[in-house]
Amino acid sequence: MNFILTTERLHLQPCGAEDLMRLHRLWTNQHIRYFLFDERIISEDEARSFIQASLDSFNRHNYGLWLVYCQNQCIGFAGFLDAEEAPNLIYGIHPDCWGQGYATEAARAVLTYGLETLSLPRVNADVDEPNTASVRVLQKLGMKQVGHATVNHHPLLYFTT
């Protein structure tokens, strides 16, 4: 199966072992890690295990994490994390490229692939309440807020399709 996704401006390609350093740099960027990893600087080994989990997930479910390219430059990632109830949508764009609609465009491509090509019955997303840009992305995708909770002192909002 061909997992490459394209949009008007973007090209999305499943991440592989060769993307370790690129993804580790992105995931440890201070503006990306702030909400994604609660500011924690993840190790290269952790990044490697996320990539392996994505490879396994593509094998089992035909979804995982994609790298997002704009004019041959890697600007971010988007995809689904395997979860019990339904796959969880995640995304991140390099801060140099924020505010140009790239997260929405990439996440929409992934979501459409999941719902239409794979016929997933549902996709979920959870987001830190203060992460207003991410909340806005989910709203622009048409996802609905279905709950909120405080987890480890962090207010979280739950969205679903």
Ligand SMILES: CC(C)(COP(=O)(O)OP(=O)(O)OC[C@H]1O[C@@H](n2cnc3c(N)ncnc32)[C@H](O)[C@@H]1OP(=O)(O)O)[C@@H](O)C(=O)NCCC(=O)NCCS
């Ligand atoms: C969240 C994130 C992916 C958004 O990327 P982006 O490419 O800038 O997103 P878009 O341009 O598609 O849309 C952002 C929207 O949020 C709005 N926005 C941005 N900052 C905002 C703020 N501080 N307050 C309110 N709205 C804000 C933008 O105006 C835009 O909405 P609009 O189109 O209605 O104007 C990016 O900030 C990021 O990578 N953050 C770190 C990783 C992360 O938090 N990922 C989400 C959790 S999985």
